Amino acid sequence: MALNNRNFGRTKAIVAFLLVLLLAVGLFASCRDQQEPGSEQLEESGISSDLAAIAEARGLTPDDVSAALKTYTPSGTHDEYILFASGGHAGQVYAIGVPSMRILKQIAVFTPEPWQGYGYGAKGSMEVLAGGYVNEDLPLTWGDTHHPALSETGGEYDGDWLFINDKANARVAVIDLRDFETKQIVKNPISLSDHGGTFSTPDTEWVIEGGQYAAPLGWSYSSIENYRDDYRGMITLWKFDREAGRIRPEESFAMELPPYWQDLCDAGKLVSDGWIFCNSFNTEMATGGVEKGEPAFESGASQRDMDYLHVINLDRAVEVAAAGNTTEVNGFPVISLDTALEEELLYFVPEPKSPHGVDVTPGGEYLVISGKLDPHTTVFSFEKIMAAIEAGDYEPDEYGVPVLNFDSVMETQVELGLGPLHTQFDDKGYAYTSLFLDSAVARWSLGGPYADLNDDPDWTLVQKTPVHYNVGHLVAAEGDTVSPDGNYLVSMNKWAVDRFANVGPLLPQNFQLIDIANPGATMQLLYDMPIPDGEPHYAQIIKADKLEPWEVYPEVGWDPITQSVSPHATAAGEERIERDGNNVEIWMTAVRSHFTPEHVEIRKGDHVTWHITNIERAYDATHGFTIPAYNINLSLEPGETETIEFEATHDGVFSYYCTEFCSALHLEMTGYLFIEPDDSQAFSESD
């Protein structure tokens, strides 16, 4: 043994040192009890016992050591992937590094968030939030975010935009990945709540928002007795204008669907591009009423063996909508169910009951659906669906929708275990399905064009790995694209129970990172990550190098809503205060470490419009700005201009200050807002 031979090449110095260290530790450790020759020398090296002692003291198993090395991301080393996870009923989105599983940013979406200056006075963000109100009498300051969707080009994530829905209030938000800020929220004009969104078509021309609980369209009232006639499901197709970075409601439309409860959707891709697939439950049309002796929804909606996969011809629906063959509901164009049937836009496929996910294979050939009360996952063939439609192989349901023959369009069923929910794909011909009741993730082999990618028999369960405890969705690296990466899978679990230290009756969720890189090896659980917020539902994982966010805003005076220079941009030397009657307008600059002006003198009763420009160009020279008591806080990233507007309803002396630790003298970055009482002596305008 050449234990002391450290004559490694310079270029391999770090690796060499590591290897020698590992060797030394191992050798010392194995020798420790047995007094093998050489142990004394190793002990003298001073490093040999350290690693073993650490692992022993911390109770780490060999698998733990491997997992530690696979996930530990040293200071300054960047993560390979970024995971965008819904923040559930916190209303936000998380950006998480993979494999380190560290939260890099919480992006404010539906819930005001002061650190980001989102909804705390900054006019742009106030308008974004107000864009999602049902009306101005019903402000909405939260959301139940469910399914984020990255924008795609040619079926690949392009790193430009992120969309997410609010189930509680049927809204869709647009996040710009240049600055990781929410730029738009649109309220669904026909539905009060949703679920089946967001999903992007392969070139992000359309953002899909599917419904869930049937109700009269257009937010209107009708008695539950009229359920079959007046209650409806829906799917909304939001047109996305990539140049403008905005959803165009005026170019968007919806489709009326039967009052089955649509669940999740997915866009077709490659061979199935131009189609949309949405599953459903409660095709029983149970209306609840447990307090009246009716079956509760949980049982009433689970009576039939089959529910309906909705197969929607998007390309043709777009033509129908463009031709104006729509009816207006609450001012929004809706393709009626009758029109959808006339124009052959909608078909149903029986699917094992109460499924919770429809996932299209990377090439678009198959739709994978798991009825959560059935131990199988069911694979449908898009080709067979097209053939059955062509052949007229269907019977109408109660609403006249053609129901295809299950056996004609089903490719195969694979028995996976209890409570299968969602499916993701890798680059090696495998699918991964979450098993809610088994608390496991199943790896199974695909067939058809994927058969040659792996050595396993087609359509076969290969392996299951336990997760803790209850998995809902799962997400794989680039898993919704036409070319998944494999490598990593995240099991998105609810009910962390004993996984983490007790932090009270409301528990964190648990993201478990799983190594799926090597199909020949057991899937390895790498990391438990507590999610300190609402249930994240779904996520997307993108290669980090596809993202190209700005470090600072492109020019000084930047308005992050218009993504252009603001008319209120203020340069150093241009700061001023102007009064016009009771209207006071202020142009201020911020730079390390002072605001100009430092004194703002106004009167009680004034209407104040206040522009602030951060004139810094240095990376991370962000300034905050708050006025006590007035519920105002801004985040002014380098170059940013923001405007606030408020009524000076209360007099006093208010110390505005920078809420960022912007320099050693950040405490001195302050100024006084003087609001004179209205009964005091006349305000001098000469200041």
Add this chain to the structure above:
Amino acid sequence: MALNNRNFGRTKAIVAFLLVLLLAVGLFASCRDQQEPGSEQLEESGISSDLAAIAEARGLTPDDVSAALKTYTPSGTHDEYILFASGGHAGQVYAIGVPSMRILKQIAVFTPEPWQGYGYGAKGSMEVLAGGYVNEDLPLTWGDTHHPALSETGGEYDGDWLFINDKANARVAVIDLRDFETKQIVKNPISLSDHGGTFSTPDTEWVIEGGQYAAPLGWSYSSIENYRDDYRGMITLWKFDREAGRIRPEESFAMELPPYWQDLCDAGKLVSDGWIFCNSFNTEMATGGVEKGEPAFESGASQRDMDYLHVINLDRAVEVAAAGNTTEVNGFPVISLDTALEEELLYFVPEPKSPHGVDVTPGGEYLVISGKLDPHTTVFSFEKIMAAIEAGDYEPDEYGVPVLNFDSVMETQVELGLGPLHTQFDDKGYAYTSLFLDSAVARWSLGGPYADLNDDPDWTLVQKTPVHYNVGHLVAAEGDTVSPDGNYLVSMNKWAVDRFANVGPLLPQNFQLIDIANPGATMQLLYDMPIPDGEPHYAQIIKADKLEPWEVYPEVGWDPITQSVSPHATAAGEERIERDGNNVEIWMTAVRSHFTPEHVEIRKGDHVTWHITNIERAYDATHGFTIPAYNINLSLEPGETETIEFEATHDGVFSYYCTEFCSALHLEMTGYLFIEPDDSQAFSESD
């Protein structure tokens, strides 16, 4: 070499396997290039190359491997410490596991948070938030949290309560660590903003809230020309009633201070118990006005070489306040500066200029203060301060406050480096000071009674370790107690810059975990943790086993605000809807997986009071409850009863549902709220 000898004892099986694994890897790796005997056998073992390959592929250095093993916390293993960090201008508090550095919970404090059902309709939390309003015309829905303080018993963290201030609006919050929820927010009656809070006295009889920017007391107006006469600093002593778990404003009081800008405070302990120490800056009384050609605050407040450490006799001040020797300001008792001087409550000690922290040694003997523009840290002796007061060794300042002689009370100065800010302590006689400009943490030895704990010369810089990039506060395990643990230190850095993947112009902060367990070894940087939110300022680290949070609420029908059974608790079978004119009251239960009732029929214009009881007793059987469009979301932990109240201003059909993934049938946990239009046919009350 006994490479294949695996005859280890059964009881040591896990450790043995690990050791063999490490040995095998090391040996294989070192042999790989050199073709030493035995490498083939090792390769055949199938495990030997894995760890080395992982480390090599991920570019891990030996220090990285050590850090990975010291921080990786396997699934189901709990962290040794919990770090409570301020969420900065996000307004919240984070609970973070140490050493894994995973965020276990974000506790909503000053900012409404829907996941926790905090401020989204639940009456109790709405009242907690409203308790912190300046008045009802100025609702406050955020805070700039700065300094959390754990409750103490005998100077030790007891794990019962956590306090935190809101700098932007001068408020203090009380968090109950049984359920990790905010129970109270009090608004400072005399100041609009604060800074020097919260700090706890050794038995948590008092919670300290010090001021910052001088202003007329009582939120009143006065011109800046009257600064020296009308503007004042302050310190507020909030009386904490441990039995009730509430601050008692009616038993609290404040002290008027000169218009120097008080910064941070600390309570005396052991020998200095009964005293409070607050540093200050801008004893220059600069009033800003850069736009008028005056020096900006950043320079104006940095002219003098010395500022004033405030030394306050708390015990005597309590007596003075109890005796009613106070004046009322905005209805709150304030000890005037004149009374403070008469009663000998206040002394000043010159301190090197613009310090940013005063930290009392574990035994209470010394006060460590670093003027951030001076490379030294200065250590003052409490004993010498007492002697100087006794000897009358002082001169009055402009306001008549006795200023002690610097040389009489200074124990020593230690040169540490550029930009020293804050200091923490370990159990081995060392202090740790953050160096803002050096971007480093300095370890230095204490003298006096701490001299025997270590082998270094007294009061000497021992070592510096770089951090990335700009450290503000730092925090050590149990670092503010009378018996710090050592072990871990967290450097709380701003400006992460290149440490993490770019997530846009607004960057995460960076908590760097440092191993300080072994004073003979170099302090080792263990982990970079991005903070995806506002600057955390300060934190507290407590031994995890001191916390004993509830897993579920003690009884069904629990009101988490009163911590007792609610009068509105509803058992299964007791659900009902009652109408009295336009007032509708609903008693509902939630259990997996249905609400009772599932139909709630009301009329537009009704005033609705709605009680919901989660009747579950299982750990983590939390239910949510939302009503679309009405901005309502509750989190009902097992046993919890909540009440919402709203006006039914908009008609329609609203699907309320459980926002938690509470079972495989959680999507079916829903019901319909029917709000009939007021112009429709008469509502039938017989339902």
